[in-house]
């Protein structure tokens with residue numbers, strides 16, 4: 687372990703367990719915040735929550751090759767470990783775990799965690815191998831650390847649903863905590879990939895949030911037709927010349943199934959490319975509370 691001025695950094699999987707065991711031996715609870723780094727206030731909100739609820743908060747920073755397909759941005763994903771360490775320390779983390787890909791995957795894994803069905807809809811249609819990579823690395827992180835709680839953002843809503851289901855199906859002794867999406871003042875969900883947006887593209891990126899709000903307004907005003915709600919969301923996306931939409935969908939918040947008639951807790955989800963950035967966002971609507 688190398689102790690920087692800000693926060694201890696563990697880079698070797700073999701050293702992680704000892705570092706975490708030391709905290710646990712003193713009766714401490716351990717919270718995990720898995721990230722790919724290039725942190726922002728959204729990530730920090732997860733760290734703050736974990737630090738408030740656990741004695742030791744570990745932030746993992748790992749750009750996971752398994753969840754990127756050929757042609758995606760694995761090689762160019764933004765990285766700044768020193769800045770990330772400062773942000774982790776400022777938010778109350780006790781340890782940063784930043785392994786190399788070789789250390790994480792000493793041999794090409796032939797074991798994979800597949801959360802069937804949930805991995806194939808929405809993002810899974812566009813990125814068919816993505817969620818198996820996510821579930822596999824999160825299962826590995828759970829096994830390496832043995833956290834009592836792990837914190838995930840609603841920003842990646844499908845990912846959160848998949849991790850919850852994997853944890854339940856495999857009886858993993860981890861409480862999965864979902865945390866609300868942090869946004870810029872104009873509504874754009876914070877994302878490490880926002881750095882790809884040029885100054886001209888940046889205003890256009892709010893189209894995802896505008897689309898979600900339009901969809902929610904339609905439900906609030908009484909629409910119970912998924913086709914109708916998706917159509918108004920898609921129209922907002924289509925009206926932005928700098929955006930190439932992937933999908934605009936309304937699903938059941940728990941199952942991610944598309945209902946015939948809108949009812950109960952819903953989730954509206956959108957994805958679009960703006961310039962080099964592929965952006966996703968989502969918003970909840972509870973019909974029972976309208």
Ligand code: AMP
Nearest residue numbers: 721722723728838839841842867868876
């Ligand atoms: P990432 O580094 O993008 O893999 O994200 C790491 C964790 O931070 C995931 O659980 C994300 O859902 C969460 N996260 C990313 N952006 C936000 C945001 N704007 N608000 C809240 N959580 C976020």
